[in-house]
Every structure is written in C-alpha cells, then in structure tokens.
Amino acid sequence: MARADVHLPQPRSLGKTSRSDAWWSRPLVVFLGLGAFIVYGTWAAFQATNYFYLGGGADYLSPFYSPVLFDAAGHTSGHAWFGAAPSWWPGFLPAFSPAFLILWAPGGFRFTCYYYRGAYYKAFWGDPLSCAVGEPGFRGNNYRGERKLPLIFQNIHRYFLYFALAFLVILSYDAWRAMWFTTDGSGAPLPEGQKQFGVGVGTLVLLMNPILLGGYTLGCHSLRHIVAGRLNRFTGRPVRTAAYDCVSCLNRRHAVWAWMSLIWVAWADVYVRLASAGVINDIRIF
Template sequence: MPRVDVPLARLKFAQTQRRDMWWVAPLVVFTILSSFIGYATWAALQNEHYSWGPYLSPFYSPLLFASVGKSWFGKPPGWFPHWMSPAMLILGIPAGFRLTCYYYRGAYYKAFWADPPSCAVGEPRKSYLGERSFPLVIQNVHRYFLYLAIIFIFILGWDVWEAMWWPDASGTRHFGIGLGTLVLALNVGLIASYTLGCHSLRHLVGGWMDRFSGRPVRKAAYDCVSCLNRRHMLFAWCSLFAVMGADLYVRLCSMGVINDWRII
C-alpha cells in the first residue's frame, strides 16, 4: 500500500470526543459472556441433574456416556477420568462455533480485549496483528465448526422428540408435552436460527458464486440464509440465553426446586 508521509497522532486509551455512553455496550457484552462462560463451566463440571423425565439438558447432549440412565455408548469406559463429565466431551463444538463466529468475534474483541473498546475510542495497545497471523488466524476454521454445529441441530431436535415420550411405571412410553418440552423446542429453534444464519454458511450455499441466474435452488438457499443472517446478532444472543435457560430448567426440575408443568 502507498505510504502516508505525515506521522499521525496516536490516540491514548479511551481517548474520545464521544459524549454518548459508548462503554455500556462492551460492558454488557463482557458481563453476559462472562456469566455464560461461568455458568456453562459450572454446569459442565456438575455431572448430575442434567436430565429429568424425558428431558436432557442441551449442555449434555449428545450424552455419550452416563453412569445411570440412557446414553449413546453406555457406562463410562475405564479410561474416562472420573472427574470428567460427558458434557466436557462435547461442549467444545458449540463453544468453538461461537468463539469463531464473525459476530461474536467483533463483540468480544471490543468487550474483552478493548481492540477497540468502541468505535472511535482510543486503544490500550500500540501493536496490532489482527486475524492475519497466529493466534487469531485460527478463526478461519469457523466453517468446520459450522459443519459440526449443524449436526448438533439434529441431535437437539431429536432430544425434543424424546422429550415428548414419557415413561410410566412399567417403562412404556406415552406421548405428552410438558413445559420442558417447549423450553427444549424453543432452544433448538433459536440455535437453528443462529446456526443457519452463519456468515460461513451464507458463503458456502451461494455467496462464493457470482451468478445466481439459472440456479434457483442456490438462489433460494442463499436468500434464506441471508434472511437469517440479517438477524444474526439477535439470534446469537437469544440462543445463548435459551441454551442456558434450558439447562437451568432441566436442572431445577431434577433438583426438585420446581415442578414441570405437564400440558398434555
């Protein structure tokens, strides 16, 4: 690039002429994301109260191993450390998807790293590498997390189906819907809306092409993903609250703190 021959003045940290409360948005993001990370870590370490009746907490789904109850591969194998919970085997995938998400990246760079703290506000550091060198170049792996996150939508959808079948004393399952079923369904709906509005998916379904004419399926897919993508921020936050709320609901039912409301 051509060089600018006149040295520009360097701004000091938080130096700005802005009069609005520019610090509120990064502070809110910092508080919510920190709380979520804290809660998710705590919930993943508990290794109990993650299921109740036909409900399974989304933090523990897919349930690969479980000492009691149904799981994909039965009881934990001998090599599985006793301090680990099955949630710790799978949470890296949704966490990685959100960590490398284009929307969250912009939000947490501001809130956690002040890079910048907000638009047109001075930064604390002089050096800057951006996402073009290690470690942040790893963010380019986002689309691979997307592939895995799409599989999770089906798994969580299956959990909602399972949450409609209630076992009686003899073990026979009967159709029924509780408030927990709706909580899990809302969760998977919001997670799907967030995942299917991903910028990488928008690119993969058609954004990489320059011509849509004569490709109606591509065009329709691109338009659908673009439609969700316009509300990507909204779904990013709603799905974050939904997954935390769904875990909390199942946990409180399991602990006997609240009673599930059986609708049908």
C-alpha cells in the same frame, strides 16, 4: 505513506474519545453477558449430575450435555450413545463429565462466529474498546489481527459450522423425545415400553432451544458463503439461490439470534437442572 509536511495523528490513549454518548455500555453488556454465560457454562459442565430429568414420565436432557456419548458415573440418562462412564478417563483429570466430550463443538462455533468475534474483541480485549475510542497502547504496530497465530485459526469457523449443524439435528431429536412421556396426562404410568405424546413446560423449553439455535446456526456467515455466496452467478441454480436468500434473511439479525439462542440454551440447562434436583416441579400441560 505520509508526505513530508503532513503526519498521521498520534493514536489516542486508552479510552480517550470525543464521543459523548454511552459508548461503553454495549461492550459492558457483552462482557457481563458472555462472562456470565462462560462462568455458568463451565460450572454446569463440571457438575456431571442433574443433566437429565425423568420425573413424571418425562425425558428431558440438558443441551449442555447433548449428545451424551457416555453417562456420568452413577447415572443412567437413557441418552448415552456408548454406555456408562468411560473407564479410560485419566485419573489426574477432574471427574468425568459427559459435557467435556461435546461442549468444544458449540463452544468453538460461537468462539469463531463472526458476530461474537467482533463483540468479544471489543468487550474482553479492548481491540478496540468501541468505535473511535482509544485502545490499549501496548499493541501499537505489533497488532496481528486474525492474520497470524493464534487468531488465524478463526478461519476454521466453517468446520465448527458442520458440527453445529449436526448438533442442531441432535437437539431437535432431544426436543422430540421430550414430547413422549411414560405416563398419561393424569400422571398414571403407562404399560412398560409404551409412551404417550404430551407436552410439559420442559418440552416447550427444549423445543424452543433448537428453534432459536436454528435461527442462529442457519444464519451463519460461513453457511451463507457455502450455500451460494461463493458463486458469482445465481441464475440457473434455483436451489442454491433460494438457500442463499433464506440464510441471508436470518443473517441480517445474526446478533439477535446469537444472543437469544445463547440465553435460551443456558436457561434450558437451568430448567432441567432445577427439575432434576427437585427444586421445581415440571408441569405437564397435556
């Protein structure tokens, strides 16, 4: 493209920029935030214990383990769809954890999310480090972006969205179950098989989780496209147009929803884990 007498400037070397602001701060915060979540999430997934809390008549389930397809060995959460720990789990793998079977779905949804992609490409791969800041020189003309393997798989984001929507329903049901206690407000057990509506601190924690996840999932760029973004004419399609407007509204703050839901889902696991381990007492509000 260059004319004979003009040439493209040489790309700047790693970190080189004329920017005088703290351009490094946001990628650093993303690196620390996402890094901490990945480390904690991995640790929590391998624990295979303290993932539910039945104390005080409550019925709390950690969102890291929901839905429970099979319980972990030696545990009965009351949430397992298919019963006890699977006997077919290969012995050469780490001890079975219910989280292993399900975390790929929300993990894949976040990994392929348009917001997170932009954020972690900068924070983890320096591609680029930040806007108008020199990036590692080794890619040069070999840059492939999301055009070829492996990142071409980012295009399947919409399929992870379908799973994420199902998870939203499941986690909402978990929040519903967290509102029903086998004890009354004073802590006295109810007759066998009876439950009473109530709210504990854990109920609020588990209720906030699908609300924030809903704000994130229902503002997804792919969902926006699917509901009506692919259309060129909105008139005559009132339902799809209304859905498009709703998704667009949430989409404007997609990054904020992404972070709030990420932090809260980890906090919900921490809360259930600490309550289950007896480190904290869940307070029954009524």
